[in-house]
Amino acid sequence: MRLRHIEVFNAIMLTGSVSAAARLINITQPAVSRTLQHAEIQLGFPLFQRAKGRLTATTEALALYPHIERLFAQLDEVQRLAANLRTASDAGELRVLSVLALSYEVLPRALKRFREQHPSIMVTLESLHSPQIMSALLRQEADVGFAFSPAVHPSLTQEALADSRMVCIAPKGMLPRALLRNGSVALHDLVTLPVVGLDSRDPVGTSLSQACRQAGVGFQQAVVTVQTYHAALAMAHHGLGVALVDGCTAHSADRAKVDVLTLEPHIPVPVRALRFAGRPDSVAVRSITRFMREAIEEMKGGA
Numbered sequence: 001m002r003l004r005h006i007e008v009f010n011a012i013m014l015t016g017s018v019s020a021a022a023r024l025i026n027i028t029q030p031a032v033s034r035t036l037q038h039a040e041i042q043l044g045f046p047l048f049q050r051a052k053g054r055l056t057a058t059t060e061a062l063a064l065y066p067h068i069e070r071l072f073a074q075l076d077e078v079q080r081l082a083a084n085l086r087t088a089s090d091a092g093e094l095r096v097l098s099v100l101a102l103s104y105e106v107l108p109r110a111l112k113r114f115r116e117q118h119p120s121i122m123v124t125l126e127s128l129h130s131p132q133i134m135s136a137l138l139r140q141e142a143d144v145g146f147a148f149s150p151a152v153h154p155s156l157t158q159e160a161l162a163d164s165r166m167v168c169i170a171p172k173g174m175l176p177r178a179l180l181r182n183g184s185v186a187l188h189d190l191v192t193l194p195v196v197g198l199d200s201r202d203p204v205g206t207s208l209s210q211a212c213r214q215a216g217v218g219f220q221q222a223v224v225t226v227q228t229y230h231a232a233l234a235m236a237h238h239g240l241g242v243a244l245v246d247g248c249t250a251h252s253a254d255r256a257k258v259d260v261l262t263l264e265p266h267i268p269v270p271v272r273a274l275r276f277a278g279r280p281d282s283v284a285v286r287s288i289t290r291f292m293r294e295a296i297e298e299m300k301g302g303a
Contacts, residue, residue, distance in 0.1 A: 016055065199226070
């Protein structure tokens with residue numbers, strides 16, 4: 001099928017008639033009919049059954065349509081990428097993506113300094129999951145992304161900013177005083193306590209699962225499983241269970257409601273800056289990356 005055939009076929013599937021399809025793609029009704037006929041001749045089978053002026057998709061058409069939908073989704077991505085390339089040289093805007101855990105404490109500190117140094121640059125910030133950040137960077141919908149996950153695509157580069165670590169957030173009164181005096185807690189100390197689970201597909205959740213296997217530790221069934229570290233922190237604030245989160249999230253903990261302890265063994269949570277490899281870094285990208293590194297290091301020093 002040629003691209004024009006595919007366009008007409010998709011329009012008819014969406015609208016249900018030749019006349020409506022013609023209006024949708026802004027061509028004449030006879031042109032739609034001719035193109036459909038050519039497509040069916042080339043394919044060697046009918047795409048629609050015609051009865052009393054109505055079109056009903058054949059079994060073959062229904063089998064083709066999911067693939068056509070995916071093709072049009074890819075075409076939409078191409079159009080978005082082309083639009084982003086047209087505006088990529090706009091030095092007056094910085095488009096930042098970040099995992100949610102970095103958007104509460106770290107990014108605001110970094111952006112405050114950035115605004116002091118670059119007051120004329122418009123900053124847009126969107127919080128996404130790591131796979132979404134990488135997809136958006138590949139489409140060049142953003143200039144830089146901050147995440148815990150490593151870059152998994154050859155067209156992305158990564159820069160290590162700092163090493164955070166996992167910590168234990170426990171509701172007040174849940175941990176023994178001996179552990180609180182020690183200031184740290186081991187995984188095996190938590191096996192009898194309710195624990196807020198992290199999504200195993202999450203990079204931090206994966207690291208935690210690996211550490212538990214190596215330590216031979218199995219937690220009781222999680223009271224609730226969450227997809228974001230701040231959701232886990234909120235559960236601990238409300239006394240539902242112990243939350244094991246990254247150090248950046250721990251800075252948002254309300255010490256009147258929870259105790260914050262070092263978690264052993266050391267489970268690293270590296271913070272990375274991700275970029276599209278095909279574009280040189282702008283002054284703004286280098287600047288926000290530097291301020292992110294400084295903000296994380298200062299928070300670690302304060303802790």
